[in-house]
Amino acid sequence: MLAMASVEELWAKLDGAADCKSLLKNNLTKERYEALKDKKTKFGGTLADCIRSGCLNLDSGVGIYACDPDAYTVFADVLDAVIKEYHKVPELKHPEPEMGDLDKLNFGDLDPSGEYIVSTRVRVGRSHDSYGFPPVLTKQERLKMEEDTKAAFEKFSGELAGKYFPLEGMSKEDQKQMTEDHFLFKDDDRFLRDAGGYNDWCSGRGIFFNTAKNFLVWVNEEDHLRLISMQKGGDLAAVYKRLVVAINTMTASGLSFAKRDGLGYLTFCPSNLGTALRASVHMKIPNLAASPEFKSFCDNLNIQARGIHGEHTESVGGVYDLSNKRRLGLTEYQAVEEMRVGVEACLAKEKELAAAKK
Numbered sequence: 383m384l385a386m387a388s389v390e391e392l393w394a395k396l397d398g399a400a401d402c403k404s405l406l407k408n409n410l411t412k413e414r415y416e417a418l419k420d421k422k423t424k425f426g427g428t429l430a431d432c433i434r435s436g437c438l439n440l441d442s443g444v445g446i447y448a449c450d451p452d453a454y455t456v457f458a459d460v461l462d463a464v465i466k467e468y469h470k471v472p473e474l475k476h477p478e479p480e481m482g483d484l485d486k487l488n489f490g491d492l493d494p495s496g497e498y499i500v501s502t503r504v505r506v507g508r509s510h511d512s513y514g515f516p517p518v519l520t521k522q523e524r525l526k527m528e529e530d531t532k533a534a535f536e537k538f539s540g541e542l543a544g545k546y547f548p549l550e551g552m553s554k555e556d557q558k559q560m561t562e563d564h565f566l567f568k569d570d571d572r573f574l575r576d577a578g579g580y581n582d583w584c585s586g587r588g589i590f591f592n593t594a595k596n597f598l599v600w601v602n603e604e605d606h607l608r609l610i611s612m613q614k615g616g617d618l619a620a621v622y623k624r625l626v627v628a629i630n631t632m633t634a635s636g637l638s639f640a641k642r643d644g645l646g647y648l649t650f651c652p653s654n655l656g657t658a659l660r661a662s663v664h665m666k667i668p669n670l671a672a673s674p675e676f677k678s679f680c681d682n683l684n685i686q687a688r689g690i691h692g693e694h695t696e697s698v699g700g701v702y703d704l705s706n707k708r709r710l711g712l713t714e715y716q717a718v719e720e721m722r723v724g725v726e727a728c729l730a731k732e733k734e735l736a737a738a739k740k
């Protein structure tokens with residue numbers, strides 16, 4: 383069974399796949415493979431744990447996950463190369479976290495008319511530095527981690543106060559409704575599945591909500607933690623401030639998050655590390671989206687366009703998920719600013735194209 387394949391079998395599959403275009407394929411040279419194939423992290427993770435998904439799914443974009451925080455040191459030879467290529471940075475010199483002065487943010491509501499932006503969301507990923515990532519995590523460890531996390535939720539007060547809902551025992555109807563409302567995560571990503579992301583599903587997974595349901599935390603989806611602030615409309619300042627207060631509360635509660643000099647916050651997928659921040663709007667841009675320049679327009683602004691049901695989904699009714707593409711090599715505040723500038727440009731272009739049609 384390939385899910386249990388040895389590192390030699392996985393490598394043979396990757397090496398023989400001439401048309402594979404993943405970053406793993408590009409960067410795991412024979413020399414690197416030979417040097418790394420017998421190494422182990424302090425969590426007991428191996429190269430096979432990192433590359434399994436990318437070898438089973440030769441159509442992967444990235445193709446490599448970190449089996450645990452230590453993988454970024456032990457398998458740095460290949461992971462650093464992948465990180466540089468994915469994030470398009472020549473050097474790994476991520477700055478220290480900087481959220482900006484919350485009293486002097488450069489932005490407010492990006493769409494006061496309320497006509498274009500359906501909703502705004504900013505999320506960060508965080509990993510406990512004392513636990514491995516899904517390929518090496520046991521069920522008991524995941525449950526213990528869930529307990530540590532729940533204890534930190536007790537520190538949320540004011541508008542952040544809320545309740546934790548474990549997935550185990552949640553009805554199918556509730557899960558479906560929460561997913562359709564864009565609140566909850568699913569277990570249907572084959573890349574993540576083959577990386578071990580759904581091992582022992584759904585034990586140790588859950589979701590925390592504040593009372594107003596505009597702040598939530600995903601527990602043990604892809605990352606140990608995803609802190610998410612979201613609301614209807616375009617008030618980026620309100621969404622961002624809420625998130626920063628939540629991050630500071632979690633940190634002050636005594637949790638220690640995995641971080642490495644030059645790489646910032648560590649996440650399961652190397653595509654997310656650094657700020658681990660994705661700021662997005664769901665925005666109506668039917669005219670821009672239909673224009674041939676849509677992709678290059680977004681690329682020039684470092685904006686990523688996704689469908690509205692998450693990565694790898696299609697747009698519905700001309701509504702797109704527009705977010706910052708860069709997460710590494712810039713501060714949190716700069717990442718949000720980059721998204722803000724890009725979204726404003728997309729909005730202006732949409733209006734211009736709509737006016738030209740009249």
Ligand SMILES: Nc1ncnc2c1ncn2[C@@H]1O[C@H](COP(=O)(O)OP(=O)(O)OP(=O)(O)O)[C@@H](O)[C@H]1O
Nearest residue numbers: 501502503505564660662663664690691692693703
């Ligand atoms: N601005 C937004 N408004 C409402 N829902 C959003 C917004 N951005 C993302 N979502 C919803 O959040 C959920 C998760 O999306 P998705 O998986 O694409 O992003 P993510 O959580 O940032 O993680 P990743 O980048 O690792 O995929 C989906 O249901 C998506 O529709």
